[in-house]
Amino acid sequence: xxxxxxxxxxxxxxxxxxxxxxxxxxxxxxxxxxxxxxxxxxxxxxxxxxxxxxxxxxxxxxxxxxxxxxxxxxxxxxxxxxxxxxxxxxxxxxxxxxxxxxxxxxxxxxxxxxxxxxxxxxxxxxxxxxxxxxxxxxxxxxxxxxxxxxxxxxxxxxxxxxxxxxxxxxxxxxxxxxxxxxxxxxxxxxxxxxxxxxxxxxxxxxxxxxxxxxxxxxxxxxxxxxxxxxxxxxxxxxxxxxxxxxxxxxxxxxxxxxxxxxxxxxxxxxxxxxxxxxxxxxxx
Numbered sequence: 001x002x003x004x005x006x007x008x009x010x011x012x013x014x015x016x017x018x019x020x021x022x023x024x025x026x027x028x029x030x031x032x033x034x035x036x037x038x039x040x041x042x043x044x045x046x047x048x049x050x051x052x053x054x055x056x057x058x059x060x061x062x063x064x065x066x067x068x069x070x071x072x073x074x075x076x077x078x079x080x081x082x083x084x085x086x087x088x089x090x091x092x093x094x095x096x097x098x099x100x101x102x103x104x105x106x107x108x109x110x111x112x113x114x115x116x117x118x119x120x121x122x123x124x125x126x127x128x129x130x131x132x133x134x135x136x137x138x139x140x141x142x143x144x145x146x147x148x149x150x151x152x153x154x155x156x157x158x159x160x161x162x163x164x165x166x167x168x169x170x171x172x173x174x175x176x177x178x179x180x181x182x183x184x185x186x187x188x189x190x191x192x193x194x195x196x197x198x199x200x201x202x203x204x205x206x207x208x209x210x211x212x213x214x215x216x217x218x219x220x221x222x223x224x225x226x227x228x229x230x231x232x233x234x235x236x237x238x239x240x241x242x243x244x245x246x247x248x249x250x251x252x253x254x255x256x257x258x259x260x261x262x263x264x265x266x267x268x269x270x271x272x273x274x275x276x277x278x279x280x281x282x283x284x
Contacts, residue, residue, distance in 0.1 A: 094204020
């Protein structure tokens with residue numbers, strides 16, 4: 001097997017771990033940061049899909065149902081970003097990111113409720129372990145100011161994970177479509193949805209903040225999506241699952257080095273519980 005997909009997926013997950021730092025450095029509020037990500041990333045994905053000859057054939061073949069599902073998935077996706085970005089300020093990048101990784105377990109729960117899929121005893125056990133980890137983080141984590149982490153930040157990260165799980169369920173229903181084009185349409189829908197929010201949370205006026213948002217839209221959205229979609233289908237599921245945990249690991253390292261976040265023993269135990277429990281359902 002070519003090493004290219006492995007390198008691409010690894011690079012995408014490592015980039016994911018730096019998203020929180022880019023959002024924080026931009027100084028933009030969450031809706032403005034999500035808007036910039038949608039606008040810049042969406043435009044670049046449209047250009048990429050057009051250059052590859054995928055855009056128009058895919059759009060012409062869309063049924064009304066497919067289009068509606070794409071838009072709904074886009075709404076869930078961008079609202080998930082808004083909640084996750086907001087959680088960074090209320091907890092920390094590392095806490096928000098690790099709690100966010102309960103989403104594989106939430107995906108199992110949503111599939112059971114909405115699609116009637118069976119939940120095994122193993123799934124329930126891992127869910128209890130993971131949410132025990134959330135409780136440990138809630139009790140033992142420190143926020144950016146050294147004070148106990150705000151529970152509202154953890155709640156927002158959990159809500160974001162739930163929305164992302166919903167978007168993932170929708171994506172599974174659209175697997176017959178070119179993923180790059182689906183993402184481009186979803187980001188276009190997100191741009192329209194979030195544009196009115198700029199009246200209340202405008203984009204940064206300073207060039208540095210604007211530059212960070214351009215980085216978020218280009219490298220951390222368009223380039224990252226191309227890397228992900230070019231590699232995920234060419235790798236074994238186990239490899240994808242294991243390397244996916246570069247995302248929270250890199251986020252914790254960046255938060256510690258750049259912002260001095262101190263991981264307490266109780267918080268560290270909670271993080272390990274979440275990551276180990278969330279890894280297993282992907283193999284089930």
